Amino acid sequence: MKRWTLYTSPASCSLATHIALHEAGADFDLVKLDFGARQQQSADFLAINPKGRVPALATDDGVLTETPALLAFIAQRFPQARLAPDNDAFAFARMQEFNSYLASTVHVAHAHKRRGARWADDAAAIEAMRAKVPQTMTACATVIEARLVGPWVLGEHYSVADGYLFTIASWFEGDGVDVKPFPRIVAHRERVGARPAVKRAIAEAGG
Amino acid sequence: MKRWTLYTSPASCSLATHIALHEAGADFDLVKLDFGARQQQSADFLAINPKGRVPALATDDGVLTETPALLAFIAQRFPQARLAPDNDAFAFARMQEFNSYLASTVHVAHAHKRRGARWADDAAAIEAMRAKVPQTMTACATVIEARLVGPWVLGEHYSVADGYLFTIASWFEGDGVDVKPFPRIVAHRERVGARPAVKRAIAEAGG
Numbered sequence: 545m546k547r548w549t550l551y552t553s554p555a556s557c558s559l560a561t562h563i564a565l566h567e568a569g570a571d572f573d574l575v576k577l578d579f580g581a582r583q584q585q586s587a588d589f590l591a592i593n594p595k596g597r598v599p600a601l602a603t604d605d606g607v608l609t610e611t612p613a614l615l616a617f618i619a620q621r622f623p624q625a626r627l628a629p630d631n632d633a634f635a636f637a638r639m640q641e642f643n644s645y646l647a648s649t650v651h652v653a654h655a656h657k658r659r660g661a662r663w664a665d666d667a668a669a670i671e672a673m674r675a676k677v678p679q680t681m682t683a684c685a686t687v688i689e690a691r692l693v694g695p696w697v698l699g700e701h702y703s704v705a706d707g708y709l710f711t712i713a714s715w716f717e718g719d720g721v722d723v724k725p726f727p728r729i730v731a732h733r734e735r736v737g738a739r740p741a742v743k744r745a746i747a748e749a750g751g
Numbered sequence: 752m753k754r755w756t757l758y759t760s761p762a763s764c765s766l767a768t769h770i771a772l773h774e775a776g777a778d779f780d781l782v783k784l785d786f787g788a789r790q791q792q793s794a795d796f797l798a799i800n801p802k803g804r805v806p807a808l809a810t811d812d813g814v815l816t817e818t819p820a821l822l823a824f825i826a827q828r829f830p831q832a833r834l835a836p837d838n839d840a841f842a843f844a845r846m847q848e849f850n851s852y853l854a855s856t857v858h859v860a861h862a863h864k865r866r867g868a869r870w871a872d873d874a875a876a877i878e879a880m881r882a883k884v885p886q887t888m889t890a891c892a893t894v895i896e897a898r899l900v901g902p903w904v905l906g907e908h909y910s911v912a913d914g915y916l917f918t919i920a921s922w923f924e925g926d927g928v929d930v931k932p933f934p935r936i937v938a939h940r941e942r943v944g945a946r947p948a949v950k951r952a953i954a955e956a957g958g
Contacts, residue, residue: 672876
């Protein structure tokens with residue numbers, strides 16, 4: 545197997561894939577892009593991921609993107625690490641449902657804080673989006689808190705969804721969310737943050 | 752197996768799951784919610800899906816939401832229909848990558864046309880979001896066109912990703928996208944639209 549390369553940027557959602565690779569025991573190279581220098585839009589990186597986003601994982605089969613796809617893939621390629629339900633389509637779907645919600649609702653709500661220019665050109669509109677982020681992210685936290693029975697997202701077994709929730713939940717305070725009403729999320733964040741693979745990924749990722 | 756129920760609304764992304772169920776040969780009941788009457792926010796429906804969105808699929812194992820999760824689940828529960836790669840983690844991940852892009856980038860771009868109030872309160876900001884939709888959806892179509900070798904999203908074999916792309920690509924003209932530069936998408940849309948399962952889902956879905 546060709547050695548894999550993970551393309552990340554500090555303080556981005558790529559941390560979730562980075563965590564999953566360490567939880568899996570994967571051997572990989574890490575390339576950190578400097579978004580301040582717009583390296584994600586460089587010709588070199590666009591040749592790797594034409595969408596100009598992280599995470600991107602160069603594997604022996606090709607370059608793979610999109611966090612929910614990457615997380616399930618890593619779990620399936622390293623089955624001995626037991627990072628996703630196996631041989632139970634509904635349990636696997638529950639994990640996917642959670643990851644998809646994080647990607648298409650929670651991460652999207654968060655992106656309106658600093659990436660509003662994706663969806664409007666007008667400066668006042670971008671500021672109006674930024675102003676609503678505490679409200680939308682609090683609504684997301686409310687959905688997650690109700691869903692989170694623990695100790696892990698799927699119950700008794702840690703999965704790639706836990707590193708993903710940890711990554712996104714670490715944005716809450718910065719997004720203006722008062723986390724006091726969300727004790728399960730706070731406890732989950734501490735539980736995940738104590739794992740050696742997570743500490744290692746954070747130390748390597750920077751940001 | 753308890754009979755499943757799919758909750759949809761006309762002209763929404765729930766069509767993708769509806770198509771997948773018919774492609775799979777699944778037997779299910781259909782409940783169409785009237786978004787004009789805000790039925791998705793009714794107490795009855797919030798008891799089924801607290802997120803107040805469609806699609807939601809009530810199965811014998813519980814209620815499942817989020818299109819990418821539903822599509823992979825249906826494919827896995829009806830393996831004889833061959834709606835997703837099996838026993839090939841990377842090929843499955845390619846499908847998931849495509850579905851995740853549709854959910855978290857393309858559908859999100861589209862939602863800024865009529866659902867801008869999710870991300871800003873100010874009327875002028877909501878109008879500014881609406882104004883940019885032709886540009887963002889054209890950018891998405893450009894990414895998809897480059898990716899689409901055909902005849903199907905994954906190449907030689909139809910998968911649940913095809914019904915999903917068909918559903919989202921049917922929004923392009925309404926979103927102000929000139930489809931002339933995207934002949935592969937247009938041809939794919941015609942190819943998918945000719946399938947009996949797709950015609951049946953469209954006839955049932957309304958909208």
